[in-house]
């Protein structure tokens with residue numbers, strides 16, 4: 374069912390699992406994250422064994438116009454790849470000067486944010502916490518917990534997603550598990 378963004382409508386999201394029964398989610402499996410984790414061999418090995426679902430989110434067909442708002446939930450499942458926590462690909466907006474806001478509904482983790490000048494911030498995500506991703510800042514949801522990390526997001530309909538730089542360079546900082554705890558480290562692939 375498509376939503377008409379020119380008329381009022383409601384879509385229900387389950388506050389516990391983040392899913393909606395009214396619309397299919399967009400799913401990202403290990404196979405759709407080639408090169409996104411620091412340890413690509415570990416990712417490939419895991420994929421060969423079980424191409425598991427890493428995250429899923431909703432793209433409800435908001436018109437790509439400045440006056441419309443794209444929104445939905447995003448669910449990042451628990452896990453690690455070579456010690457690096459499950460996460461979304463992360464992206465800059467194609468229209469760089471557009472912001473995004475998230476509120477965490479369940480779970481725990483970080484929103485890794487980084488601007489083109491290389492400033493970064495790992496903003497903790499926990500239920501009730503609303504996190505702002507300013508215009509010009511790339512953003513990536515990282516699940517450091519043992520349960521799904523569920524957020525609700527909203528951004529300008531025409532913002533677009535630019536994965537190129539992230540795919541090429543990766544983020545400046547990674548979050549890995551060390552002695553069972555999340556640690557922010559320098560991305561070895563970025564000098």
Ligand SMILES: O=P(O)(O)OC[C@H]1O[C@H](O)[C@H](O)[C@@H](O)[C@@H]1O
Nearest residue numbers: 430446447461462463464526534
């Ligand atoms: O696009 P990714 O970085 O893979 O993240 C997946 C999705 O989840 C986030 O919640 C964003 O709001 C979406 O715009 C994004 O597409």
Ligand SMILES: [Fe+2]
Nearest residue numbers: 466473512528
């Ligand atoms: Fe975004």
